[in-house]
Amino acid sequence: MCEKNRVLKIEQGKAEVVELPMPHPEAGFVVVRQTVAPNCIEHRIHKTGFYEFHESPTHAGHEGVGVIHELGPGVTDWQVGDRVVVFQGWACGKCWVCENGLGATHCINLKLPPEVEEFNQAASGGNGFCEYRLVPVNMLTPIPDELDDKYASAANCLIGCTYSPVREYNITKEHVCLVGGVGFIGLATIVNLKYRGAKVIVLGRDEKRMQAAMEIAEADHFVNPEDPDWLEQVQALTPHGRGVDFAFECSGYPYYQQKCLDGLRHYGTLILLGYAAHEGPELKWDLNTESGLCWGHKHITAHFDVNFNHREDILRTLCDPWMQSKVDQLVTHTFPMSKAAEAFELLNNRGSSEEFIGKVHFIPGE
Ligand SMILES: [Zn+2]
Ligand SMILES: [Zn+2]
Structure with a gap:
C-alpha cells in the first residue's frame, strides 16, 4: 500500500503536488482512490488566491470519481473496490433538505463541524484534488458497471448539477x-x-x-x-x-x-x-x-447541484450514447494532476484562445 497521499496545493499563481500522510477513515467515512478529478472553478483560485465558496482548501476539487480503498469503522453498506461518484458538498444527511432528497449544496448544515474539517485537513490536506480522498458515505453513489469513469464524472458539475x-x-x-x-x-x-x-x-x-x-x-x-x-x-x-x-x-x-x-x-x-x-x-x-x-x-x-434523489437517475442518463457524445465534446482537456498549473493557465486565458476550451479533467495519480 502506498504510504503517501499526493495532494494538489493551490495558491495564487502556484499549483504543486505535495506528499501528505495517507488518510484513514473515521466512522461514517471511506477513503476513495480517485481516478478522475474534474476541475470546476478552481482555476479562479489559481488566478486570485481567493477560495470563494470553498472557504478553505477543504472543498476545492469537489467533483470526483474513483474506487473505494478503505472503509471507516462501522461502514457496512460499501465494499473496498466499489466504483463510486463522489458528489460535491458535505451535506449533513439529517436536516429536512437532506431527508427530503433535495440538493446537497442546499443542506441547512452545509458547513462541516470543525472537528471533521480539522481531521480532513490533517489527513489529506483537506483537498479534493488528491489521489486518496476522505469522503462521508452519504456523498457516494455507485457507478453502473457499463459506465466509464470519464462519463460518470459528468454526474457532478457538468451534466449533473x-x-x-x-x-x-x-x-x-x-x-x-x-x-x-x-x-x-x-x-x-x-x-x-x-x-x-x-x-x-x-x-x-x-x-x-x-x-x-x-x-x-x-x-x-x-x-x-x-x-x-x-x-x-x-x-x-x-x-x-x-x-x-x-x-x-x-x-x-x-x-x-x-x-x-x-x-x-x-x-x-x-x-x-x-x-x-x-x-x-x-x-x-x-x-x-x-x-x-x-x-x-x-x-x-x-439551483446549484444534483438532488440526492436524482443521483441514480443521472448515472443512468449518462449511459445514453447521445449524452456520452456530448460529454466527449464538452470535456476538452485531460491533464496529469502534476501539471495542474498548466491547466489553470489555459483556463484563465481561454478568452484569448482560438480553440474551444471546455471542462478540464485531472488524473490524480499522474
Ligand atoms: Zn463543481
Ligand atoms: Zn443537511
Whole structure:
C-alpha cells in the first residue's frame, strides 16, 4: 500500500503536488482512490488566491470519481473496490433538505463541524484534488458497471448539477427555454434541455461560445443581447410571441439575470444557476419587483447541484450514447494532476484562445 497521499496545493499563481500522510477513515467515512478529478472553478483560485465558496482548501476539487480503498469503522453498506461518484458538498444527511432528497449544496448544515474539517485537513490536506480522498458515505453513489469513469464524472458539475433543475420543472418538447450566459454550466444546461426535447434559445455575445452552444450542445437559435431588438427576436421564437416558458441564467451576472427575466412569458420561471461571487458588490441585481415580477406573475428560483434523489437517475442518463457524445465534446482537456498549473493557465486565458476550451479533467495519480 502506498504510504503517501499526493495532494494538489493551490495558491495564487502556484499549483504543486505535495506528499501528505495517507488518510484513514473515521466512522461514517471511506477513503476513495480517485481516478478522475474534474476541475470546476478552481482555476479562479489559481488566478486570485481567493477560495470563494470553498472557504478553505477543504472543498476545492469537489467533483470526483474513483474506487473505494478503505472503509471507516462501522461502514457496512460499501465494499473496498466499489466504483463510486463522489458528489460535491458535505451535506449533513439529517436536516429536512437532506431527508427530503433535495440538493446537497442546499443542506441547512452545509458547513462541516470543525472537528471533521480539522481531521480532513490533517489527513489529506483537506483537498479534493488528491489521489486518496476522505469522503462521508452519504456523498457516494455507485457507478453502473457499463459506465466509464470519464462519463460518470459528468454526474457532478457538468451534466449533473444542470440535470436536477431541468427535471424538477418537468421540461419537455412543449417548452421554449432561454439560456443566458454560456460557460460550461450553460452548455450543459442546453444539453439537458435538448435531451428532454425542449426548444432552446441561447443569449450570448461570445462567438466561440455561441458556436459551441449551436454545434456541440445543439441549441436551436441564438440571439445577441447587445442587439437593440434582442427581446423581440426572442419573443418571435415563442408561441404567439409571448416569451419563453423557462429561462436559465448561467453566468451569475445581473446583466443576464435581468435579460432572462425580461425574456419570460407571464407566469414563466427564471432559474438562477450561475455563480460568480468572486466579482464583488457590483453583482447585486437591482430588481424592479413591481414591473419585473408582480405584473407578469413571474417566478424566480435557484439551483446549484444534483438532488440526492436524482443521483441514480443521472448515472443512468449518462449511459445514453447521445449524452456520452456530448460529454466527449464538452470535456476538452485531460491533464496529469502534476501539471495542474498548466491547466489553470489555459483556463484563465481561454478568452484569448482560438480553440474551444471546455471542462478540464485531472488524473490524480499522474
Ligand atoms: Zn463543481
Ligand atoms: Zn443537511
